[in-house]
Amino acid sequence: MPGMTITSISLSISLDGYIAGPHDGPDNPLGDGGSSLFDWWTAGTEPLANDPRFAPPTRSRQVATELFDCGAVLTGRRTFDIARGWGGHHPAGAPFFVLTHSAPPHWVGPGTGGTAVTDGIRSALDQARHVAGDRPIGITSANVAQQYMAAGLVDEINLNLIPVLLGSGVALFANLPEPVGLECTRVVESDGVTHLRYRVIT
Ligand SMILES: NC(=O)c1ccc[n+]([C@@H]2O[C@H](COP(=O)([O-])OP(=O)(O)OC[C@H]3O[C@@H](n4cnc5c(N)ncnc54)[C@H](OP(=O)(O)O)[C@@H]3O)[C@@H](O)[C@H]2O)c1
Secondary structure (H helix, E strand, O other): OHHHOOEEEEEEEEOOOEEEOOOOEOOEOOOOOHHHHHHHHHOOOOOOOOOOOOOOOHHHHHHHHHHHOOOEEEEEHHHHHHOHHHHHOOOOOOOEEEEOOOOOOOOOOOOOOEEEEOOOHHHHHHHHHHHHOOOOEEEOOHHHHHHHHHOOOOOEEEEEEEOOOOOOOEEOOOOOOOOOEEEEEEEEEOOOOEEEEEEEEO
16 A cells, blocks of 8 residues: 555664765775675675575575565665666666656666656655555665655664774765654664664654
8 A cells, every 4th residue: 555655764884874985986886995884785695585696694684685675765866876777777676766856868767677756855755655565665875865854754764784983974864954753673683784773753
């Protein structure tokens, strides 16, 4: 039921709050030191059924499988460009919507899983809800997440917390117009990563 769709910020983050280190770009996707944020995806031995490129540690498998089970992804143009459009298909296997001021050529368009959205976060969310059914909608970049948070449109925050201090880079928690209350609803202590889930209290 579209009305029931949960919006969930879903990111790997350093202990000091960065989702990428400094100097990120297509040739340095997670910035200086930032690749450690994604190490957990391949730190195990058994490939994930959803995508054999990933093999998280045993205690991360359920979380990883859930992350793959989203119905749509909302992201920003910087992430899209840095990931080179994921070759047209997001790793989560879901349709993805890219907030941008100008529609990118090539990968976003017919025959890919992507849609460029130039008319704002509410339009992107409406479009994501339309395809997501009752599955969660993942919000997967900092800038876009901040806008959804500020608009009160986030239900849940899922963080894969990595024990590293990046010092600078792309900060997730910035530009909040007012304090936000959270309830911690799950903690999964795994190898090299702690999976945290918070419900946003409105
Ligand atoms: N750790 C993780 O789990 C994780 C996951 C994903 C990404 N990342 C990293 O996150 C970094 C990128 O994230 P970011 O937060 O810097 O940028 P982002 O959210 O991916 O992209 C921001 C850009 O999106 C466009 N945009 C955003 N909101 C818009 C709106 N309302 N209307 C129109 N256009 C809008 C603008 O680009 P234009 O004006 O150019 O269109 C804006 O500069 C990269 O380093 C990436 O590797 C980390």
